[in-house]
Amino acid sequence: MSTTVETTVSRMPLPLPTHFSHAERSFSLKKRHLPVSSSSTSNSSYSSPDRLSHSLPPRPPSKGCPTLSRVFHQHSSPWTPLSHSLSMSPPPSNVYDPSKQETYFSQCFTNLGLLGRGSFGEVYKVQSNNDGRQYAVKRSAQRFRGNSERNRSVREARNHECLCPHPHIVDFVAAWEECGRLYIQTELCSTSLLQHSENQPPGPDEPAAWGYLCDLLSALQHLHSQGFMHLDIKPANVLITDSGRLKLGDFGLLLKFRDASATEVKEKEDVQEGDPRYMAPELLRGDYGPAADVFSLGVSILELACNVEVPNGGQGWQQLRQGRLPSELTNGLSTELQTVLQMMLVPEPSERPTVSELLDLPSVRKHRWKRHIHLKAIETMLKLASLCQFVAYFGYRIFSYFHLSLLPRWTKPVPSTPPKDSWDRDLTLPLNVLHTDSGSPEDDDVFMQPTGPDLSPTFSHGIKSRLCVESTSTPLPGSALTPTQSNLGDWSSSNLPQTPSSIHSYGSSLTVTPSASPLCAKLSFSSTNSSQRHGRSWVTIEEALPRASFEPKNLLSLFEDTTTEEQP
Numbered sequence: 001m002s003t004t005v006e007t008t009v010s011r012m013p014l015p016l017p018t019h020f021s022h023a024e025r026s027f028s029l030k031k032r033h034l035p036v037s038s039s040s041t042s043n044s045s046y047s048s049p050d051r052l053s054h055s056l057p058p059r060p061p062s063k064g065c066p067t068l069s070r071v072f073h074q075h076s077s078p079w080t081p082l083s084h085s086l087s088m089s090p091p092p093s094n095v096y097d098p099s100k101q102e103t104y105f106s107q108c109f110t111n112l113g114l115l116g117r118g119s120f121g122e123v124y125k126v127q128s129n130n131d132g133r134q135y136a137v138k139r140s141a142q143r144f145r146g147n148s149e150r151n152r153s154v155r156e157a158r159n160h161e162c163l164c165p166h167p168h169i170v171d172f173v174a175a176w177e178e179c180g181r182l183y184i185q186t187e188l189c190s191t192s193l194l195q196h197s198e199n200q201p202p203g204p205d206e207p208a209a210w211g212y213l214c215d216l217l218s219a220l221q222h223l224h225s226q227g228f229m230h231l232d233i234k235p236a237n238v239l240i241t242d243s244g245r246l247k248l249g250d251f252g253l254l255l256k257f258r259d260a261s262a263t264e265v266k267e268k269e270d271v272q273e274g275d276p277r278y279m280a281p282e283l284l285r286g287d288y289g290p291a292a293d294v295f296s297l298g299v300s301i302l303e304l305a306c307n308v309e310v311p312n313g314g315q316g317w318q319q320l321r322q323g324r325l326p327s328e329l330t331n332g333l334s335t336e337l338q339t340v341l342q343m344m345l346v347p348e349p350s351e352r353p354t355v356s357e358l359l360d361l362p363s364v365r366k367h368r369w370k371r372h373i374h375l376k377a378i379e380t381m382l383k384l385a386s387l388c389q390f391v392a393y394f395g396y397r398i399f400s401y402f403h404l405s406l407l408p409r410w411t412k413p414v415p416s417t418p419p420k421d422s423w424d425r426d427l428t429l430p431l432n433v434l435h436t437d438s439g440s441p442e443d444d445d446v447f448m449q450p451t452g453p454d455l456s457p458t459f460s461h462g463i464k465s466r467l468c469v470e471s472t473s474t475p476l477p478g479s480a481l482t483p484t485q486s487n488l489g490d491w492s493s494s495n496l497p498q499t500p501s502s503i504h505s506y507g508s509s510l511t512v513t514p515s516a517s518p519l520c521a522k523l524s525f526s527s528t529n530s531s532q533r534h535g536r537s538w539v540t541i542e543e544a545l546p547r548a549s550f551e552p553k554n555l556l557s558l559f560e561d562t563t564t565e566e567q568p
């Protein structure tokens with residue numbers, strides 16, 4: 001009798017998530033990112049209503065009245081470490097001095113630019129002033145408006161920290177709270193899997209999907225073996241490294257199995273639901289378990305393999321939760337992959353294979369082995385490439401040192417173009433300071449959004465090869481330098497990669513002489529850090545003007561300058 005009732009109930013259509021009543025009703029082609037244009041990568045894509053967690057409306061313009069957190073200061077302490085890593089080994093006092101007015105972020109990092117935005121906050125590429133390495137720092141978008149909001153944010157950091165490191169999990173570094181905002185420092189990746197897949201050509205891509213499946217099954221095996229379930233598996237929460245290795249991130253909904261009974265979960269007021277497009281059907285009944293991750297991974301792989309967007313409601317959503325794969329899409333996939341997907345999308349969680357069972361399937365084992373070899377080969381090549389760069393750079397420095405110091409004094413040295421790698425080095429540094437700190441305790445200026453074209457990690461490549469860099473101390477006559485001005489709009493518009501004659505940005509990043517030639521445009525950069533070191537609020541260009549009007553008669557003096565600079 002009871003079996004009959006259960007069967008009837010399980011066949012009833014699942015309730016639809018009501019808050020998505022206007023959502024798409026079926027599978028649709030993936031929305032592609034338009035080529036990155038002037039304003040940041042994010043803005044255009046975030047305004048699309050179809051992109052749920054990935055796409056948020058832009059933040060409303062500031063109204064006249066101050067936010068609650070400005071009226072009620074909730075945290076007297078300006079900087080509170082939230083991770084054990086930071087409490088146990090805080091940065092040395094020469095890096096972070098709490099008595100200074102600048103924020104912890106300003107003192108410890110150089111902001112290299114915005115990587116992306118999510119519903120929780122903004123993610124920045126930074127360089128640590130402590131160890132010189134690059135990281136990603138996620139900052140909550142809003143100051144906390146209460147304890148529950150704060151607890152929710154802090155949980156993500158704590159959850160992440162308690163996971164043991166794994167090659168397919170984003171490495172946690174540190175977390176802290178400052179001025180009512182949460183900061184999470186993690187390893188730097190290249191982009192998210194969602195963004196990566198949106199940039200792929202249309203059409204199914206089964207080989208890539210097998211690779212994704214293998215990486216994410218490894219990540220889930222690690223999580224589940226430690227007693228955790230992720231509960232928000234989706235391409236937007238997966239990051240991809242330069243070598244193409246996938247790393248699972250965003251542990252805001254991470255839950256221990258033992259905390260997962262329906263009553264306990266409901267009792268936790270602040271437990272959020274994951275993205276309904278990828279949500280397992282049993283979660284709507286409050287049945288939380290690791291099988292939910294298997295289902296969400298199945299939906300994600302289906303989406304990635306067929307290169308479509310999965311529905312967030314309607315018939316398509318219901319059918320997927322009844323174990324019916326859209327044959328018009330999956331027909332193009334191999335039987336092997338179809339079988340695995342079918343198993344992962346079984347509606348009943350108890351009938352779904354566990355991650356370990358999936359990893360034991362012959363088809364998965366075969367692809368996992370291939371994937372392992374592929375990743376190792378790429379990672380080895382990348383390491384070799386960076387080793388070669390390193391050796392070439394030092395080789396050049398040593399060669400130029402001996403070459404110049406051994407030359408007889410009377411020999412006129414042959415003028416040489418500055419080494420390309422020195423351009424790279426020098427220009428990467430200034431681009432690192434696109435957002436410099438204001439020293440304000442509120443820290444907002446550090447994160448000011450330039451209206452620049454592409455602040456992605458690869459942005460600097462666009463201009464590196466054209467400019468030579470120098471920082472000097474004499475203001476440029478006629479260039480109307482304003483130490484406080486930090487608008488990057490001029491240079492960040494489309495003409496930056498061309499002749500940088502109109503680049504002017506002071507107090508924060510870079511200055512280029514007017515009408516400087518591409519060959520010897522003098523670009524100088526400053527940040528608060530560098531300006532403090534130099535004892536001034538901006539750095540400008542010496543000798544730029546003579547070089548701007550480049551004439552044969554002063555060519556010799558230019559070479560002499562170069563030689564003098566090169567002499568040890």
Ligand SMILES: Nc1ncnc2c1ncn2[C@@H]1O[C@H](COP(=O)(O)OP(=O)(O)OP(=O)(O)O)[C@@H](O)[C@H]1O
Nearest residue numbers: 053115116117118119120121123136187188189192
């Ligand atoms: N470690 C990282 N390395 C490189 N890029 C990152 C990193 N972390 C995040 N990003 C970029 O920032 C974007 C937003 O990050 P993330 O998704 O973590 O924010 P979020 O607020 O938690 O988003 P949501 O809650 O909507 O999932 C990502 O899509 C990705 O492009």
